[in-house]
Amino acid sequence: MKANPKMKADPKAEPAAPKSSKKKMLVIAIIGIVVLAISGGAAWYFTQGKSDPAHAEVKKHAKPEFVVIEAFTVNLQPENGEQYLQIQFTLEVAGLEQVEIIKTNMARVRSRVLLLLSAKKASELSTVEGKNQLSKEIIAVIKQPFATGAPQQEVTDVLFTSFIIQ
Structure with a gap:
């Protein structure tokens, strides 16, 4: 039997890829980038040594x-x-x-x-x-x-x- 394009999708059927998982992955990627940036900044700060501003x-x-x-x-x-x-x-x-x-x-x-x-x-x-x-x-x-x-x-x-x- 052929699928009728005019028929509405069954609301009980599962979507192919949920949008919330893409958002979660994006949030995790952004958090990872922020953590790496902070780590890099901290490493730079501690390896530069402290000297007086003058x-x-x-x-x-x-x-x-x-x-x-x-x-x-x-x-x-x-x-x-x-x-x-x-x-x-x-x-x-x-x-x-x-x-x-x-x-x-x-x-x-x-x-x-x-x-x-x-x-x-x-x-x-x-x-x-x-x-x-x-x-x-x-x-x-x-x-x-x-x-x-x-x-x-x-x-x-x-x-x-x-x-x-x-």
Whole structure:
């Protein structure tokens, strides 16, 4: 028997594909996309590290410049007899203005670093962790303002070019 196109569909018959399942799939897909976006944003945030906004602003606008610091030879704190440290490094600073400030105050820079280095023991400096810690300490002492009320220097890194303990 042929189907009569003028006949109305039987209301008791099941539809071929319910529309509510398509809506559910769309909602699940949207929720999945939102979860992925949030996860990606959180991963980016936690891998970027936290720095102060002023430091971030300096990094955005200033081209990094480098200031070579002449070699130091200092007596280290005694552990196993007399030991010496011969070190040379380069400072990374934020812009040419900072280069000039560092160069103008080179005597202060060298004095601060000399005092820092002469308080160290060879065992503190012989590991990679010790060198990384020393780098942070050098940055901290050089960042201190050279004059009362002056801003901090914008030193962003210390790059060791020679490091000998005898």
